[in-house]
Amino acid sequence: MAIATNFWIWIAALLTLAIYSFLYKDNPFYKFAEYLLVGISIGYGVSVYWHNTIITKVYNPLVYDKNFLVLIPLLLGLLMFSRFFKNVSYLSRIPIAFVVGAGTGLSVPSSFEFLFKQVYATMPLKLDFGSLIIVVGVISTLVYFFFSLEHKGFVGRVSRVGITFIMVAFGAAFGYTIMARVSLFIGRIQFLLSDWLGIIK
Amino acid sequence: MLKRTLLLIVFLILSISLFSENDGLIFLENQTPFEEFAITGKDIPNDGGGGIEIEWSFPDSLDNFFLTVLRKDEAGNNSIVATDLLVSSKQVRDVSSEEDPSRVKDGTKYYYTGILSKKMVDENFLNMLISKENGYSKNGIYIFNNDTFYVTAETDAIISKASWFNLSRIPVVISLILISFVFLYYLNLAKSGKELYIRKINGLDAVEEAVGRSTEMGKPIMYILGIGYVTDIPTIAGLTILSRVSKKVAEYETKILVPSYDPVVMTTAQEVVKEAFTEAGRPDLYNKNDIMYITQDQFGYAAGVDGMMMREKPGAVFLQGLFFAESLILAETGHSIGAIQISGTTETAQLPFFVAACDYTLIGEEMMAASVYLQKEPMMLGSIAAEDLLKVFIMVLIIVGFILSIFAYGFNIGIFKNLFDLLVRALQV
């Protein structure tokens, strides 16, 4: 393998290096790459929304399929813009009420089922040390998040056990995150060494 | 004995093949590969109709065999439900759809048959079975082109129907009613003027210290709401805390910067800050441009805020809201410029970084409680108290489950096993 001849790989590699140059110190190359990323992501988002929402969800059904039911959600959506005009801004409450109502109706039962499943998973289906730890951990953590009682005496002691469990969990999460950050770096190095420089396969 | 059986089978095969009309087909009526070789079907419970569930339970040794399921309707028309399912999948659903409305209709009687085979089912054989004249009404063993197919007897008539209610969700309804009552009770209590206690949240007192020190150093304050939307609860809590912080900022006559990820959050933040400045009697200090939009790209946002921190060097950084992978990038940069940092989020995966890199951290629900603590609105105080009661309820549930399982499995007592099963089933919605 040899050094890349593809123009876009060169662009990607140079931008990667420009961002990493921030580790040395803030500089114009970093700033250029930063602003470029911010600008491109906005532009990309707008174009995707335009095609996948306006065109495929509104224009195509209206013009080609003659599906006039689309007008109802379209009208509701347009009412959102009434926020920009002070005297009619109350109209935007209609679509918001619709979204909040439907969203709550859909999510309440599902959230309950989700909670039930987690409580069920805490039930000790077999008696061993592991399930004892889970039960103690869950209960003491719940006690830590008790707000209507002062953390003194027995409650205070249990909540201290709880915060210990929380910190142990944070430690595990921290370890995993180091792994993740290293992986992200590895991904870039791999790109630079193989796709760009062609040093490794 | 074995020899005799084998001879008998060979004789049978020979005799049948002699009389068989079809050259490649041999049929042994009523023969089954094992006892109770059958499939069962039932209406799918708690659905909107148009669906039948077919189940089978064959010996494990047949797990890698294939099963093809056929359906016959009242008029005697046969059709294929599914071909070559792995026996180990144990069930298949026959469901009607808009594209294929010819499938299961509510109120019609259907009869199902299964075909078990080692190899994938032969198409010609299948066509022969489903053609009306030959019908597959006879169960038994078919040998077609040297492949063996075991055909089950037809199931009893099965009718699909739509259900009005999803009965498996009764525990959800009960919990919902229970929670609503608890919530309303505490809400009334709070409204009636009874003072509901809420414990002090560590870290909130530090707000004043952070703003004060930042002012002394002549540096601005940065308030980062994370990458949540205005519909996310942590973002809303973050906005409440922002109100308190900006009030202090106005009192100290310093500057607050709020870089935003979402335009709606940005507009809301502008309103919140403006109101707080007005309340503090300094609307003249409010500058709309200090609460600005960055981008809706996660790392674009992180890079933008990072650069801003390096340039503006705020004396205090608040990270309150919904954070994901950018959390450490932001907190680390804030730490490196020596700012006092007060963070809070509900994202468990991000909390470790905040704990490590910030001076004070509001962990999960503490954030919500903090916003209630600051506002002391009866509605919110009531909900905190109700939530605490529900936590007790969950704890009791888990402890009861634990005790039951000790008696059920530790001491092997039958009645506790039943009780434990009952509890577990209620939770499996």
Add this chain to the structure above:
Amino acid sequence: MKFINFISNLDKRWIYLILALCIIIPFLFPVGFPMKTTPPVKSIYDFIEDSIPEGGVVLIGADYDPSTMAELHPMAKVIAAHALSNNLRVLFVTLYPQGAGMAQDAIDNVLKEWNKSNPENQKQLGKDITLLAYVPGVSAVVLKMGEDITQTFNEDGYGNKLSELEVMKGIKNYNDINLMVELAGSSVVLTWLIYANGRYGLKMGIGTTAVSAAEYYSYLQSKQAIGMLGGLKGAAEYEHLLDKKNVYGGRKDASIGMDAQSSAHIFFIILIILGNIAYFVKKRKEGK
């Protein structure tokens, strides 16, 4: 004491440099640390390998962007390749605009590599694999898919009508999907678990960044997900499993990074130990 002071005042840029070396050197001189597969990875692999009949459907959620691509992209490629090797159909879906680009890249790559190493069993876009068009709405999209997938998206990611695609034959909603593997580093995993799994009973596996892996373990314990690929290590394990089958010749992106990962971890362990020693020694001195 001099050493402690040196540690606490060390310019961070030296650490960055050493870390970069820790990662670059193993790429140039690979060691080949042994690989052990963990049960959460194996259960997803086994499910695709044994429990889905030929022609079955695997749905892959590509809800990530270039920032977490290093961890999640190898997963997308290796799971898609595995599904193709069992003659399953693969559908990619994304709830984020940038996910579409990721999914298209994964599809292109897997198809190219697959057809190169299996000339007798060629796979085609639109027949064996495709990407459902991006539609905004996140949870609304997940819910609507439970009713009707074709109506939710109308088109695939390449502008073809879904109703005319061979890959969509017989697929109406989640009932026709054998397994969904959601690849994401954000809370969108929960959206899938709550709505698709909770409401419609869709069988799910999770592929996530290592950051979120610890959090999602509780959904394995509660059996809301059948398995999980956590970070680059999870992807490497999966590549290792598929490699044993010897059907796919694509580059093993995750596996070749594992040596670098291990050496960086060793470096971090040393840093944490040194940092803590320095912290406690300093604290004791200040206390005196």
